[in-house]
Amino acid sequence: GQQLNQSPQSMFIQEGEDVSMNCTSSSIFNTWLWYKQDPGEGPVLLIALYKAGELTSNGRLTAQFGITRKDSFLNISASIPSDVGIYFCAGQAGNQFYFGTGTSLTVIP
Amino acid sequence: DGGITQSPKYLFRKEGQNVTLSCEQNLNHDAMYWYRQDPGQGLRLIYYSQIVNDFQKGDIAEGYSVSREKKESFPLTVTSAQKNPTAFYLCASRLHQGQPQHFGDGTRLSIL
Numbered sequence: 663g664q665q666l667n668q669s670p671q672s673m674f675i676q677e678g679e680d681v682s683m684n685c686t687s688s689s690i691f692n693t694w695l696w697y698k699q700d701p702g703e704g705p706v707l708l709i710a711l712y713k714a715g716e717l718t719s720n721g722r723l724t725a726q727f728g729i730t731r732k733d734s735f736l737n738i739s740a741s742i743p744s745d746v747g748i749y750f751c752a753g754q755a756g757n758q759f760y761f762g763t764g765t766s767l768t769v770i771p
Numbered sequence: 772d773g774g775i776t777q778s779p780k781y782l783f784r785k786e787g788q789n790v791t792l793s794c795e796q797n798l799n800h801d802a803m804y805w806y807r808q809d810p811g812q813g814l815r816l817i818y819y820s821q822i823v824n825d826f827q828k829g830d831i832a833e834g835y836s837v838s839r840e841k842k843e844s845f846p847l848t849v850t851s852a853q854k855n856p857t858a859f860y861l862c863a864s865r866l867h868q869g870q871p872q873h874f875g876d877g878t879r880l881s882i883l
Contacts, residue, residue, distance in 0.1 A: 707871055
């Protein structure tokens with residue numbers, strides 16, 4: 663099975679800064695998902711995208727479904743300490759989900 | 772309280788022993804999934820099931836077995852054939868095709 667290319671692998675930012683991360687695939691997906699995982703916990707769904715070109719927000723988070731259907735982007739505005747964690751993208755094709763390798767975010771107060 | 776419950780949170784296995792990880796959901800979700808997560812890596816699919824009494828192998832099914840006798844339950848057995856079982860195991864479920872997955876809180880399996 664494929665794993666998606668997610669970048670950057672890690673980020674260290676100051677509190678209040680904006681964050682951008684992205685995910686690319688060699689395959690087309692029908693759905694793109696973004697999750698956040700805290701240490702020792704399961705991933706929590708942040709945003710689901712269902713249509714190419716779709717731009718969806720959830721509070722300070724904004725994600726986009728790329729028009730080629732092979733990529734997606736997640737932006738976090740005005741970061742706060744509780745944004746710390748690992749962010750995963752996932753693409754859905756049929757009954758299966760394929761995951762990126764994660765972006766580890768550290769927010770420095 | 773609805774959700775996906777994995778138990779136990781921590782599990783230790785002796786060499787040559789089979790262990791079973793529990794996953795229960797009360798969300799009436801159709802499909803259930805098991806993933807393995809190793810440090811610094813994404814999630815790798817072990818098995819998934821779309822309906823009761825049916826399941827399919829994922830990318831790393833060797834050394835694992837599952838059953839789906841009830842819609843709510845999808846236990847994973849890590850057999851002695853799995854030579855490197857130490858990992859964080861995540862169970863997920865989704866309502867219908869096209870709907871996103873939701874995850875349990877995971878079980879960390881270690882070798883004694």
